[in-house]
Amino acid sequence: xxxxxxxxxxxxxxxxxxxxxxxxxxxxxxxxxxxxxxxxxxxxxxxxxxxxxxxxxxxxxxxxxxxxxxxxxxxxxxxxxxxxxxxxxxxxxxxxxxxxxxxxxxxxxxxxxxxxxxxxxxxxxxxxxxxxxxxxxxxxxxxxxxxxxxxxxxxxxxxxxxxxxxxxxxxxxxxxxxxxxxxxxxxxxxxxxxxxxxxxxxxxxxxxxxxxxxxxxx
Numbered sequence: 001x002x003x004x005x006x007x008x009x010x011x012x013x014x015x016x017x018x019x020x021x022x023x024x025x026x027x028x029x030x031x032x033x034x035x036x037x038x039x040x041x042x043x044x045x046x047x048x049x050x051x052x053x054x055x056x057x058x059x060x061x062x063x064x065x066x067x068x069x070x071x072x073x074x075x076x077x078x079x080x081x082x083x084x085x086x087x088x089x090x091x092x093x094x095x096x097x098x099x100x101x102x103x104x105x106x107x108x109x110x111x112x113x114x115x116x117x118x119x120x121x122x123x124x125x126x127x128x129x130x131x132x133x134x135x136x137x138x139x140x141x142x143x144x145x146x147x148x149x150x151x152x153x154x155x156x157x158x159x160x161x162x163x164x165x166x167x168x169x170x171x172x173x174x175x176x177x178x179x180x181x182x183x184x185x186x187x188x189x190x191x192x193x194x195x196x197x198x199x200x201x202x203x204x205x206x207x208x209x210x211x212x213x214x215x216x217x218x
Contacts, residue, residue, distance in 0.1 A: 082135075084137065086139055088141050092150050104128040106129040106131065107155075109127040125138055143172070151174040151176040152174075153178060164180070168185055170192050
């Protein structure tokens, strides 16, 4: 059968117009995911808090400053709590004066604070109370590691046990103390729990394992 001939001028389908004339849409590549945000920089460490103490001005404070001169470095108050900052050799004379001349005859406590990065590593703190005045006063003094402050036993007998506790917890030895040995921990315990030398979980592990059969800190 002879090939059919197309009509003259008919070379193909007529050109398309409008939407039909557009080329087929190309596939769109997925949008790139945004980069994850950079982690925020850690906040700068806060400076150590400074106690906002104010001068303690009273007849007793002025009398102490006049009587002891440079051995009393400051008399201050903080949140209604009065305290005296004394030199190490001035602490016991101030303590004795407060007892005999100002009715502060009750030694409430002797304690310490460890500042391992400071040259005068420990704050030694005496707390006394006056029943007639209904008033409490603290005597603070800063001492370096290895310094042996004078005992207060000759002024307050209860300092015997309080100073032993400071020795047991901080390793501060008091010169002239009649019985300078541990009072809470066994004699063979190594280290001083309230020093900031190591974590509380790293207390004398050898003694704990040998005597209690557990890991320290459990």
